[in-house]
Amino acid sequence: MNSELDRMVGFGRYLRASGLPVGTGRIVTFTHAIAMLELAPKDLYWAARASLISHPDHFEAFDRAFADYFGAGQLPEEIAAAHGDAGSEPADSEMFEIEVSGTGGWELPEDDTEESDEETAIQITASSAEVLRTKSFEDLTEEERASVALLIRRIAPIIARRKVRRLRAEVHGDRFDLRRTLRGSLRTGGEPFLRAKKGRRTKLRPLVLILDVSGSMSPYARAFLQFGLAAMEASRVVEVFCFGTRLTRVTRSLKSGDTDEALTRVAAEVSDWDGGTRIGESLGDLVKVYGQHGFLRGSVVVLCSDGLERGDPAQLETAMARLGRLAHKVVWVNPLKGSPEYEPLARGMAAALPHVDTFLSGHNVTSLEELAEALT
Known part of the structure; x- marks a missing residue:
């Protein structure tokens, strides 16, 4: 392996x-x-957390270890702010026996067999991975599906960059807050003795995935669920729904267990898996229950479907129009x-597209x- 992989x-x-x-x-x-993935330096943290950590209870310990290993300056701003100066202390040398390698990283005394297994597993060539990246999910063998699951999981760091920036009150903010300054002056007879400030707060937008698991989508449903798992590993603000003839929140x-267990649970929970399709009715239920005062407002909504609607296209168009008004962005x-020959001529797809970003x-x-x- 090269020094970076080491x-x-x-x-x-x-x-x-x-x-x-x-x-x-x-x-x-x-x-x-x-x-x-040719990640930018700022994405290293998210790639590592999504790949190496599976439970939110371990995030804090991971953050400390990441700062110790790569340097506190490599933590994303929002993570560093949440911890204050956490991660600035070096690792306890009495807890771990650590050597600094010539490449600037850390190396731990390992079991030779375990190291050999890991190095062997990492020898998947870039060329074979590139073939899998461009092969349709519909044409994959069972063995290839297992490899593709790993490739999909690596997408998590990209998903983690989904953000919204808002201004909030901050003592050391970089912007003058006229409204709060004037409000504060009311307590001092109209004299603005204190200049209020505000700064930018960065947080993730909610992501809502709506996955069609009807018969015509069966070759793709597993891959889309794996994408949902990758999204959930990258962020806590993700909701996933499946639908065929009715909507099911999954x-x-x-959220828990390994990939295969999670997918098995979802398949058992969704009673209309591999059945018919009623997109408009399912989206109507989604908007009705989670719309005006739910997590749809301001979210990024991703709807995965071939648009082959068995119900009334007018109902689908109405639901999409409402969804478009609620969401920050709608992706189909x-x-x-x-x-290359595809044209969105199906009634359902044609009805939905005017409301898709x-x-x-x-x-x-x-x-x-x-x-x-x-x-x-």
């Missing part, structure tokens, strides 16, 4: 030595993310768009990466 593998082992449950599979996923089922992902294909890993970029 360093990333070393970080995985550092987390393991710190007491976090980081297995070989997660280290492999992390190194693939670094090798394949967020909780996806249609695998059929991956074909971004229209993508989502038929392979590359197009899911484009979807992740569209969310930022």
Whole structure:
């Protein structure tokens, strides 16, 4: 392996030595993310957290370890602000036996067999991964589906960049807050003795994924659910729904356990899996329950469907219009768009498109990466 991959593998082992449950599979996923996605330095944290950590209870310990290993300056601004000066203390040398490598990273004494297994697993070539990234989900073998699941999981750091910036009151803010200054002057006889300030607060926009699991979408449903899992690993503000003839919220089922267990639970929970399609009715229920005072307002909504509506297209158009008014952005992902000959002539798709901000294909890993970029 090259020195950069050595360093990333070393970080995985550092987390393991710190007491976090980081297995070989997660280290492999992390190194693939670094090798394949050409991440910017600011994305390193999100790639590492999404690949190596599976439970929110471990985020704080991960943040400390990340700051110790890569330097506190590598933490994203919002994470560093949440911890204050956390991560500035060096690792306890009595807890771990650590050597500094010549490449500037950390290396831990490892078991030779375990190291060999990890290095062998990381030898997947870039060329074979590139073939899988461009191959349609419909044409994958079972063995290829397992590899594609890893590629989809690496998309998490891109999804994590989905943000909204708002101004809020801050003692050391960089902007003058006229409204608060005038309000404060009312307590001092109209004299503005204190100049109020405000600064920018960065937070993630809610992401709502609505996945069509009807019969015509069955070749793609698993990949879209894996995308949902990647999104949930990157952020806590994600909701996932499935629909065929009716809407089912599956967020909780996806939150715990490994990928296969989560997908099995969802398939059991969704009674109309691989059945018919009533998009308009399902979206109408979504807007009715979660619209005006729910998480749809201001969210990024992604609807994954081929648009083959069995119900009334007028009902779909009405639901999409309401959804478009509530959401910050509506993205429609249609695998059929991956074909150069495709035209959105189906009644459902034609009714929905006027209310869609971004229209993508989502038929392979590359197009899911484009979807992740569209969310930022």
